Amino acid sequence: MSEENWIEVGSTDSIEEEDLIRFDHQDKTFCVYKLTDGFYATDGICTHEAVHLEDGLVMDDEIECPMHQGIFNIKSGEALSPPACEDLKTYPVKVDNDKIFIKID
Amino acid sequence: MKNNITILGGGQAGIYAAREIRKNDTESNIKILGEENLLPYERPPLSKDFLLDKKKEEDLYFHSSDVLKNENIEFENISINKVDFENKKLFAKNDNVYSYDSLLISTGSENKKLTLDNNLKNDIYYLRNLEEAKKIKEIVSNKNKITIIGGGFIGLEIASSLSQLQKKVIVIEIGSQLMGRIIPKQIADLVQNTHIEHGNEIILNKQIEKITKKNGDYEILLNDNTLIETDFIIAGIGSTPTVKLFENTNLKLDNGIVTNQFCETSIKDVFAAGDVSNFYHPFYERNMRLESYQHAQNHGICAGKNIAGVKTEYTSIPWMWSDQFNLNLQLTGICDEYDEIIERGNDINNGVIYFFLKNNKIRGACGVGIIGKVGRDIRITSKLTEKDTIVDKQILSDQNLKLNKLIQK
Numbered sequence: 001m002s003e004e005n006w007i008e009v010g011s012t013d014s015i016e017e018e019d020l021i022r023f024d025h026q027d028k029t030f031c032v033y034k035l036t037d038g039f040y041a042t043d044g045i046c047t048h049e050a051v052h053l054e055d056g057l058v059m060d061d062e063i064e065c066p067m068h069q070g071i072f073n074i075k076s077g078e079a080l081s082p083p084a085c086e087d088l089k090t091y092p093v094k095v096d097n098d099k100i101f102i103k104i105d
Numbered sequence: 106m107k108n109n110i111t112i113l114g115g116g117q118a119g120i121y122a123a124r125e126i127r128k129n130d131t132e133s134n135i136k137i138l139g140e141e142n143l144l145p146y147e148r149p150p151l152s153k154d155f156l157l158d159k160k161k162e163e164d165l166y167f168h169s170s171d172v173l174k175n176e177n178i179e180f181e182n183i184s185i186n187k188v189d190f191e192n193k194k195l196f197a198k199n200d201n202v203y204s205y206d207s208l209l210i211s212t213g214s215e216n217k218k219l220t221l222d223n224n225l226k227n228d229i230y231y232l233r234n235l236e237e238a239k240k241i242k243e244i245v246s247n248k249n250k251i252t253i254i255g256g257g258f259i260g261l262e263i264a265s266s267l268s269q270l271q272k273k274v275i276v277i278e279i280g281s282q283l284m285g286r287i288i289p290k291q292i293a294d295l296v297q298n299t300h301i302e303h304g305n306e307i308i309l310n311k312q313i314e315k316i317t318k319k320n321g322d323y324e325i326l327l328n329d330n331t332l333i334e335t336d337f338i339i340a341g342i343g344s345t346p347t348v349k350l351f352e353n354t355n356l357k358l359d360n361g362i363v364t365n366q367f368c369e370t371s372i373k374d375v376f377a378a379g380d381v382s383n384f385y386h387p388f389y390e391r392n393m394r395l396e397s398y399q400h401a402q403n404h405g406i407c408a409g410k411n412i413a414g415v416k417t418e419y420t421s422i423p424w425m426w427s428d429q430f431n432l433n434l435q436l437t438g439i440c441d442e443y444d445e446i447i448e449r450g451n452d453i454n455n456g457v458i459y460f461f462l463k464n465n466k467i468r469g470a471c472g473v474g475i476i477g478k479v480g481r482d483i484r485i486t487s488k489l490t491e492k493d494t495i496v497d498k499q500i501l502s503d504q505n506l507k508l509n510k511l512i513q514k
Binding site: 018051052054055056057059064065066067068069082083085 | 402477478
């Protein structure tokens with residue numbers, strides 16, 4: 001695991017609990033979440049249609065797409081409710097000195 | 106116990122029911138009988154991304170044939186022309202007979218047609234299935250001035266797509282506002298402005314007196330004597346449940362097939378789901394018939410559970426959306442039973458939502474905004490409606506205050 005793959009997203013207080021922020025890096029876009037037990041990251045675009053999840057609803061460890069209500073588990077990326085049937089990719093997250101980092105492969 | 110479960114209708118409700126039955130019943134035979142020679146596919150993109158060439162036919166299918174094969178769900182392209190509920194048999198046009206133990210009817214709905222002279226019947230186009238979408242897509246490629254009769258969801262979505270294809274579009278609506286059947290006027294007016302800003306012409310409160318074919322083009326005469334010249338006509342004037350097959354049977358019909366909250370019809374072992382069903386909604390304590398993506402899916406799933414013996418009430422709060430230009434419009438609940446309206450936001454770029462309250466509880470809400478701007482709040486609203494929450498109106502009306510504060514955990 002090389003250090004350079006950890007990308008700084010922002011400070012830990014930039015996300016409210018049970019909420020998310022959008023993070024764009026190079027040509028990719030991600031969602032970074034703060035849940036009750038820590039920070040998590042997934043791809044930013046819904047697997048059903050090319051809609052950004054940044055405006056979706058975060059609740060009970062789940063993200064719900066704002067367009068068609070597909071639901072994913074934020075921690076595992078599992079597609080939980082149709083129309084989404086393809087899982088969402090997740091990324092490792094670490095916190096260092098109140099900064100959030102995600103590991104992009 | 107191994108049963109023969111037959112699903113009549115190969116659309117969204119049918120396929121979701123089939124898969125849900127299989128989740129709960131690994132033994133029974135499940136067969137979908139579909140009139141279109143296509144696996145179940147998504148219809149919403151037909152008027153939008155399909156016309157705009159952003160989605161191809163292969164992108165529309167809910168599931169591949171492998172999924173159906175793996176789950177041992179049979180799909181047959183056949184047209185049924187007679188039902189014998191007493192002996193539990195379906196008769197096909199080609200003389201095939203299908204026996205069932207349980208039947209799900211998910212035949213959907215069909216387009217209302219304009220009353221026209223016979224010589225014009227093939228000149229007006231409608232959009233419901235893939236074949237029709239393909240035809241429209243092909244023909245409009247060399248047409249310029251297109252008239253859409255009917256200012257409902259389908260007509261406006263087509264108007265939006267054709268405008269994006271640089272066509273001159275006129276929409277003629279008989280009512281005093283767009284989408285008048287279910288969308289509040291405040292929201293409809295915002296959508297109308299967007300159409301006009303993009304160059305579409307919207308004509309309200311006008312009826313069509315006559316359509317005349319002239320040198321391959323058409324002249325549409327309105328009831329105020331306005332004459333519109335156009336080279337292609339598409340009509341989207343509503344739909345009716347597909348129930349002709351059951352008209353002379355004991356199946357109880359009233360604006361579709363009457364079902365209870367368990368998707369059960371008036372005949373034992375016969376269920377109905379999706380557009381064709383006029384179902385009892387326990388939350389609203391009334392029957393309703395819905396034509397939407399979410400409903401077809403969730404009602405199908407609920408029917409599947411009940412057919413498989415998992416008794417489940419259908420309590421889903423209605424939800425639907427429409428995408429036009431860069432706008433996403435969403436509706437939850439019902440917006441016609443209220444004693445108070447609360448507005449949230451006033452700029453379409455940030456999203457505008459109208460909440461319809463009765464006794465300080467939300468019964469429905471409708472919002473529109475740039476894509477992504479109203480979905481979260483509308484979803485929270487569905488949850489608040491479902492939980493029958495007494496809401497803080499200050500939070501509802503202030504876009505700076507997050508709605509999830511209102512959800513009681």
